[in-house]
Amino acid sequence: MLSRPILTLFVLVPSLLASTIARAETYDVGPGLTYENIGDAPLGTLAAGDVVEIHWRAEPYREKFVLAAQGTEAAPVIVRGVPNGSGELPVISGDGAVTAAGLSFWNESRGVIKIGGANTPSCDPPDCVPAHIILENLDVRSGRPPYAFDGGTSYSDNAASIYVEVAQNLTIRNCIIRDSGNGLFIGAYDGETQDILVEGNWIHDNGIEGSIYEHNSYTAARGIIFQHNHYGSLRADCGGNNLKDRSAGLVVRYNWIENGNRQLDLVDGEDTSAVPNDPRYGETFVYGNVLVEGPDEGNSQIVHYGGDSGDESIYRKGTLHFFNNTVVSTRDGNTTLFRLSTNDEHCDARNNIVYVTAGADRLALTSGSGVLDLSHNWIQSGYVDTHDTLEGTINDDGTSIGGASPGFVDEGAQDYHLSDSSPCIDAGTALSADVLPDHNVAMQYVVHQASEPRPVESPLDLGAFERCVSGNCASVDQGAGGGGSGVGDGDGGSGENTGGGSSADGDTSENSEDEGGCGCRAAGSQHRGGSVLMLLFLGLSAFVRRRSQSFRHPVRGRKVTS
Numbered sequence: 001m002l003s004r005p006i007l008t009l010f011v012l013v014p015s016l017l018a019s020t021i022a023r024a025e026t027y028d029v030g031p032g033l034t035y036e037n038i039g040d041a042p043l044g045t046l047a048a049g050d051v052v053e054i055h056w057r058a059e060p061y062r063e064k065f066v067l068a069a070q071g072t073e074a075a076p077v078i079v080r081g082v083p084n085g086s087g088e089l090p091v092i093s094g095d096g097a098v099t100a101a102g103l104s105f106w107n108e109s110r111g112v113i114k115i116g117g118a119n120t121p122s123c124d125p126p127d128c129v130p131a132h133i134i135l136e137n138l139d140v141r142s143g144r145p146p147y148a149f150d151g152g153t154s155y156s157d158n159a160a161s162i163y164v165e166v167a168q169n170l171t172i173r174n175c176i177i178r179d180s181g182n183g184l185f186i187g188a189y190d191g192e193t194q195d196i197l198v199e200g201n202w203i204h205d206n207g208i209e210g211s212i213y214e215h216n217s218y219t220a221a222r223g224i225i226f227q228h229n230h231y232g233s234l235r236a237d238c239g240g241n242n243l244k245d246r247s248a249g250l251v252v253r254y255n256w257i258e259n260g261n262r263q264l265d266l267v268d269g270e271d272t273s274a275v276p277n278d279p280r281y282g283e284t285f286v287y288g289n290v291l292v293e294g295p296d297e298g299n300s301q302i303v304h305y306g307g308d309s310g311d312e313s314i315y316r317k318g319t320l321h322f323f324n325n326t327v328v329s330t331r332d333g334n335t336t337l338f339r340l341s342t343n344d345e346h347c348d349a350r351n352n353i354v355y356v357t358a359g360a361d362r363l364a365l366t367s368g369s370g371v372l373d374l375s376h377n378w379i380q381s382g383y384v385d386t387h388d389t390l391e392g393t394i395n396d397d398g399t400s401i402g403g404a405s406p407g408f409v410d411e412g413a414q415d416y417h418l419s420d421s422s423p424c425i426d427a428g429t430a431l432s433a434d435v436l437p438d439h440n441v442a443m444q445y446v447v448h449q450a451s452e453p454r455p456v457e458s459p460l461d462l463g464a465f466e467r468c469v470s471g472n473c474a475s476v477d478q479g480a481g482g483g484g485s486g487v488g489d490g491d492g493g494s495g496e497n498t499g500g501g502s503s504a505d506g507d508t509s510e511n512s513e514d515e516g517g518c519g520c521r522a523a524g525s526q527h528r529g530g531s532v533l534m535l536l537f538l539g540l541s542a543f544v545r546r547r548s549q550s551f552r553h554p555v556r557g558r559k560v561t562s
Contacts, residue, residue, distance in 0.1 A: 010080035018281035024049025024075060030082070030090075031057050038063045038092070039100030044121040048303030049075035056084040061092035064149055066114040067101040068123035071132035073169065081137035081175075089176060094143040094161070099150055109156045111163025111185065112143040115170065116282070125166045126192050136173040143180040145206065157208045160218075171320040173198045174449070179235075181214040182206060185265045188220035188246070191274020196224040200449045203231050203368050207238025212261060215240035220271055222278050223249040231257040239298065241265040248278035254288040254451045254464075261298035263291045267341075268307030268314045282318030285439045286325065288454075288464050290416055295328035299477040300334045301367060303325060306341025317344040322352065323431060324441045326463040334387050335363050340370020343392050350375040351428040353406045353416075353463035354383075360402075365394060375399050376429040378406050378462050401427055404522065406463070418467040420500050425467055 027041040029052065030033050032396045035041040040062050041052055046069035054061065071077035081090040094112035105118035114135060117125045140161040148154050160182040162172060164236050166189035177183040183206035186196060198217070208214045216231055224247045233240045242260030243252065246269045257263045266284055269275025284305065291302055303322070308314030320340075329335040335356050338347055349372060356363045360382030366372055368388040381402035385394055407422025409415040418424050431440065444454040453475030455468040466473075 010353075016527045023047070024051075026051040026053060028053050028055065030055030036161070037061065038065060039098070039102070039116045042102075043067070043100055044102050045336075046077050048072045048132070050182045051078045051080070053080055053082050053465055054092075055082045056088055056090040060093035060095075060141075060228040061094050061488070062097045063093065063100055064092075064094060064097040064108070064112050064114075066103055066105040066116065066118045067133055067135070068105070068116065068118040068121050068128070068130050069133060070128070070130060073132055074452075076132040076134050076169075078136070078169075079436035080134070081139070081245075083137065089137055089139040089238075091139045093140065093141055093179070094149060094155065095141075095147040096160075097149040107158060107163070107165065108149070109153065109533065110165075112140055112180070113161070114163045115167045116163075116165025122445060125189060128145050129166055129168055129192055130170075131168040133167065133169075134171045134173065136171070136175065139176040139178075141179040144206075144214075145181075155181070157181050157211065158185070158214055161206075164193065164196075165189060165269070167196070168192070168194045170195070171197045172201065173197070173200075176206045177201055177203045177217075177282060180206050181208050182218045182240075183215075184217040184219065186217075186219040186221055186224070188271050188275055190271065190272045191222055191278070193221045194223050196221045198224070198226045198229060200228045201230070202449055203229060205235050207240045209235070209237045210239070212239035214238065215244040216242045216260065217266075218244045219274060220246035220269060221249075222247065222275060223280070225251040225253070227251075227254050227443075228445065228449060228451045229255045229257075231255065231260070231263075233297075234261075235295070246270065246275065248275045249280035250284045251439070252284075252289060254292045254445045256292070256448060258292040258443055259294050259297045262301050262304050262339075263293070264303045264305075264318070265308075266303070266305045266311050266320070268311070268316060270307075270309040270311065270314060273314075276314045281316065283321065283434070284316065284318070284417070285321045285435060287321070287323045287439060288441055288444060290445055290464050291325060291327045292414070293327075293331055293335060295330050295332055295433065297331065300331065301339045302329070303337065304339040304341070304468045305347065306339075306345040306370070308341070312342055314346075315341055315345065316341070318346065319346070319434070320347040321432065321439070322347055322349045322465060323435070323436050324351045324428070324460065324462070325353075326465070327352065327354045327364075328411075328414075328416065330357070330360070331362070332358055333362065334358075334385060336367050337363070337365050338370070338372060339367040340372065340392065343369055343371065344374070345369070347374045347432075348369040348375075348432055349377060350432070351377065351460055351462050353378045353424055355406050363440055364388075366390070366392060368392060370394070371516050373397075376427060376462070378402065378427065380404075399429065416463070417465045418461060419493045420469070422461075422467070424462035425469060426459050427462050430460075 010338045032445045048071045069077040104120040115516045143159040158181050161177045161180040164186040183203045203216045206216050241262045244265040305320045360380040363383040366389045370392040374396045377400040409417045443451040455473035457473045
């Protein structure tokens, strides 16, 4: 029998939890709604479970604001756009924007939407770190010179549509991110930025003319996944990369990445020792992507892995797992697949398709350095090891195939699925044990900003798409790895496939598995009940502590971080 204190908790805790959940609010923003403008909503007091819904209107919301809230895994803070009947997302423009009333935060010139520290609401990192936030279904644009805000204050060159100073368990989903210096910027903040999910976004037309330092996305974190995104070209005459990253625990999967100085620039974590010292820093996973290089587009290199700071002691010096990608280059001149910064960088490349239209001798596998292992790829016959001097090592196990064409369904229309006669069907090999089970090839990209389960028909096809020849194919068990994100908050999606891209493909968190338990405490059931109630009590206490932070008084001086 349960003791009186336990019975009291049994009665009180559910009531308290119900009361806490009831406090979560939904704030509707838009024409004719409770809040006409974004800044009218109480952004400074958002708490776990709160939802801000920004409804489409014909005119952009010319407002900028900070999110410094702390949700929980079960009750994230959600800021989402609500599209119109045609699927158009609400636009938040930095051009002529006004900072939302009641908010005060540093580094205003760095972005249209900031996620990070603030004076009001009081959030002083690292003591306070915004966490468990979902930002989705918004078209965020125009954070760069010559645009200005608050009556004439200019944005910096490296301003972003979405500027993340520091955050944990952050999901950025189904947004259009454009017309800024950096489209998306995420800073490491001494390693405090952790567990980021970037999925289903359309990121394009960012950069600064004549500069190589601003990119479609520029990120550094401890644990970050990019999936189901459509990366387009940068703005004209802008020399930045498409996806540039300095993270540990980096996963790039099931994306379409087209053009840029390089499609992928995966370099050293130079901003803080917390990134190179993270045990995940030595392995990077790139799979299931379509990487496209247009005519005379930027650098001839598709993927750069290693470092660019000049301090080779912190270069990645690990393994780039590069598998089941489709790489297509229509450059008139040379194309180089990999630049591995030093001979300490290693790439395991298997099950890929690498195709160039300018002639096979225009294709080089490396820029000369590094260790490249090749197995079961389709690579155009007649390629060269390097256009420079080979100082590294290329280990080819002799299983790759080639020819004049990989056999796409419609090359001219960029339909890179395999035709019935493609030599790439069933030409793959098993994935490395080092990538399983978490990085099984479970999905494949859907044009655009979506994905679908990849059919299972052994052996694997080469490239990003599997052709089900038998017509009776299963799909990879999502619970076995590869389908979940492992980071971010999988809940809170809109459930709609809007004009901005895909909705979430179910629960994206691998932490949501059924914890049925083993029933190890068959005897002593009162202990099991007490443990559950204690967990509920601790969860409630943690929530109350988070709520109490809103009553802390600021403030130190304004901060500037790179």
